[in-house]
Amino acid sequence: MDTILSTPQMVVEDRERNLFRVSRRAFTEESVLEAERRNIFDHCWLYLGHSSEIAGNCDYITRAVGGRELIFNRDRAGAVHAFLNTCPHRGAMVVREKKGNALSFRCFYHGWSFNVNGRFASRFDEGNYGKEHYSGGCADLAQVPRLECYRDFWFVNFDKNAVALADYLAGAKDYIDMVADQAEAMEIVGSGQQYVINANWKLLAENSVDAFHGFPVHNTYFDYLKNIGSLRMETNAGHFNARGMTDLGNGHAVIEYQSPWGRPIARWVPSWGEEKRPLVERLRQNLVQRFGEERGHRMAEYSRNMLIFPNLVINDIMAITVRTFTPDAPNKMTVSAWALGAAGEDAELRKLRLFNFLEFLGPGGFATPDDQEALENCQRGYKNMREVGWNDISKGMPRQGQPMNDDEEQMRCFWRQWRQRMEGRMEGSRVGGLVGVA
Amino acid sequence: MARDLTALRPCIEDFLYLEADLLDDWRIEEWFALFDEGATYEVPPTGESGETDPATSLFYIADDYVRLRERVVRLTKSEAHSEFPRSSQRHMISNVRILGAHGNVLDVTCNFVTYRAKRGVVDTYYGKHAYRIDCGSEPFKIKSKRSTLGMDMLYPGKLTIIV
Numbered sequence: 001m002d003t004i005l006s007t008p009q010m011v012v013e014d015r016e017r018n019l020f021r022v023s024r025r026a027f028t029e030e031s032v033l034e035a036e037r038r039n040i041f042d043h044c045w046l047y048l049g050h051s052s053e054i055a056g057n058c059d060y061i062t063r064a065v066g067g068r069e070l071i072f073n074r075d076r077a078g079a080v081h082a083f084l085n086t087c088p089h090r091g092a093m094v095v096r097e098k099k100g101n102a103l104s105f106r107c108f109y110h111g112w113s114f115n116v117n118g119r120f121a122s123r124f125d126e127g128n129y130g131k132e133h134y135s136g137g138c139a140d141l142a143q144v145p146r147l148e149c150y151r152d153f154w155f156v157n158f159d160k161n162a163v164a165l166a167d168y169l170a171g172a173k174d175y176i177d178m179v180a181d182q183a184e185a186m187e188i189v190g191s192g193q194q195y196v197i198n199a200n201w202k203l204l205a206e207n208s209v210d211a212f213h214g215f216p217v218h219n220t221y222f223d224y225l226k227n228i229g230s231l232r233m234e235t236n237a238g239h240f241n242a243r244g245m246t247d248l249g250n251g252h253a254v255i256e257y258q259s260p261w262g263r264p265i266a267r268w269v270p271s272w273g274e275e276k277r278p279l280v281e282r283l284r285q286n287l288v289q290r291f292g293e294e295r296g297h298r299m300a301e302y303s304r305n306m307l308i309f310p311n312l313v314i315n316d317i318m319a320i321t322v323r324t325f326t327p328d329a330p331n332k333m334t335v336s337a338w339a340l341g342a343a344g345e346d347a348e349l350r351k352l353r354l355f356n357f358l359e360f361l362g363p364g365g366f367a368t369p370d371d372q373e374a375l376e377n378c379q380r381g382y383k384n385m386r387e388v389g390w391n392d393i394s395k396g397m398p399r400q401g402q403p404m405n406d407d408e409e410q411m412r413c414f415w416r417q418w419r420q421r422m423e424g425r426m427e428g429s430r431v432g433g434l435v436g437v438a
Numbered sequence: 439m440a441r442d443l444t445a446l447r448p449c450i451e452d453f454l455y456l457e458a459d460l461l462d463d464w465r466i467e468e469w470f471a472l473f474d475e476g477a478t479y480e481v482p483p484t485g486e487s488g489e490t491d492p493a494t495s496l497f498y499i500a501d502d503y504v505r506l507r508e509r510v511v512r513l514t515k516s517e518a519h520s521e522f523p524r525s526s527q528r529h530m531i532s533n534v535r536i537l538g539a540h541g542n543v544l545d546v547t548c549n550f551v552t553y554r555a556k557r558g559v560v561d562t563y564y565g566k567h568a569y570r571i572d573c574g575s576e577p578f579k580i581k582s583k584r585s586t587l588g589m590d591m592l593y594p595g596k597l598t599i600i601v
């Protein structure tokens with residue numbers, strides 16, 4: 001049974017006193033992680049990969065998602081699949097490479113083989129197997145119960161009764177559009193970054209949309225921008241003006257703000273050089289033409305950090321990072337992060353995009369390691385949990401109107417959804433209309 | 439131009455040991471002074487991805503001279519939180535080979551193991567360095583350094599120290 005039901009509340013919201021608190025046990029206990037696996041990762045839509053990663057027919061990649069090992073591939077006809085990467089014979093992982101192109105998959109243990117559409121394709125001599133094996137499907141690769149796509153972002157769900165992906169994404173769709181619309185097609189650049197953080201996975205969910213920590217933690221990054229002439233404060237965003245946070249429903253949230261850095265989509269900064277200015281201006285005009293003055297400028301000028309519950313982050317900042325993270329233990333997660341860029345992008349801009357990315361983001365960047373340090377410090381701080389047992393996530397609660405981007409309302413959206421799911425209140429129900437506490 | 443490159447190895451090894459020592463002792467500005475103006479420092483993605491150009495694929499680190507200088511500046515600040523308090527490091531180097539020479543500039547490779555300890559956790563980084571070193575004058579100058587990690591992913595999580 002769900003442990004969280006038999007224990008005191010871990011997420012407490014007191015509207016009268018403007019207090020929102022989360023028990024530190026939510027970050028430390030094995031039983032909580034177990035309940036998360038059953039209540040969250042077994043029922044939510046989880047990010048699998050981007051269309052561009054399996055661009056050609058018979059392309060495949062292997063990836064761990066939601067505690068499973070999956071194959072994400074295109075068959076000979078170009079149809080996209082997600083298979084559980086385990087042999088129906090006796091369990092070996094059928095595909096062991098990270099990525100490739102293959103006309104069929106063959107399990108190396110006893111040699112069962114499969115078409116890339118999952119069908120059992122071995123032919124053994126008569127007497128070995130009955131016809132069930134050849135036509136009954138019991139020897140086929142198992143498909144993930146649900147596989148759906150929005151704007152080239154592919155998601156899986158291990159609950160066959162889950163609501164449609166489009167309903168699940170709710171308000172996040174509009175913000176995915178703002179990323180997907182940046183060019184005719186977008187693509188993942190290179191193979192991305194994979195690293196471990198010794199902290200609970202939810203700490204990274206919070207951190208990824210946390211503007212409160214920006215200056216204290218990333219001071220050295222802003223110093224760097226200043227030193228190299230990449231800091232440009234003034235903005236030209238037309239009529240659009242925002243510095244806020246939007247609740248996107250179902251635990252998803254986004255913060256949007258003016259940022260001082262250059263954006264390869266169409267925001268020039270002096271360190272890029274005058275010679276690139278006309279090119280960037282053309283990109284910007286193109287956006288305005290396609291999406292109108294306001295939306296075009298907004299796409300170009302503003303940065304957005306979005307969390308899609310439970311563990312997908314799409315941050316459209318100095319570069320675009322698509323990031324997902326999986327718990328390995330209560331105090332350990334594996335992070336996969338990719339750079340997304342315009343397909344067919346100008347080579348110089350592509351380079352700027354990648355440099356923008358690695359200057360801030362990732363284990364070797366000037367910012368992400370300090371986030372990691374903060375998260376790992378929190379996790380260690382929770383050793384004092386018996387005496388100091390609660391996190392405070394109350395910032396901005398008394399504020400009237402739209403929350404600010406450096407409030408903590410986006411985290412409260414996450415935690416309300418977490419609580420609902422952990423309490424089993426969403427079991428078997430359609431979650432489309434439920435948006436936390438009213 | 440048949441030069442006996444192996445004869446140069448002791449000098450190169452000495453130079454690499456000096457570099458390792460400076461890093462071990464957090465004498466990071468002196469370490470940066472080993473680099474020639476215009477030098478680069480890179481750490482490509484992990485795994486056998488064959489991704490060798492930072493202009494087309496995502497590296498962990500792809501520093502030109504300016505970004506490398508700024509990396510060093512950053513590491514001298516206490517606000518570089520991931521290295522404050524500072525970790526303790528030991529850089530091991532072996533299998534030093536001189537693969538070729540272009541005038542006074544040598545192509546050098548070596549294996550490395552770097553340990554980083556902080557708050558009771560020891561991280562291990564290992565892989566191969568590829569250098570271009572200008573031996574034309576004393577002290578030698580590094581023209582480029584590329585550190586290709588041997589691990590298939592970044593288990594230690596951070597890459598805040600110079601491996």
Ligand code: FES
Nearest residue numbers: 087089090107110
């Ligand atoms: S486990 Fe795959 S063929 Fe036996």
Ligand SMILES: [Fe+2]
Nearest residue numbers: 213217367371
């Ligand atoms: Fe951060």
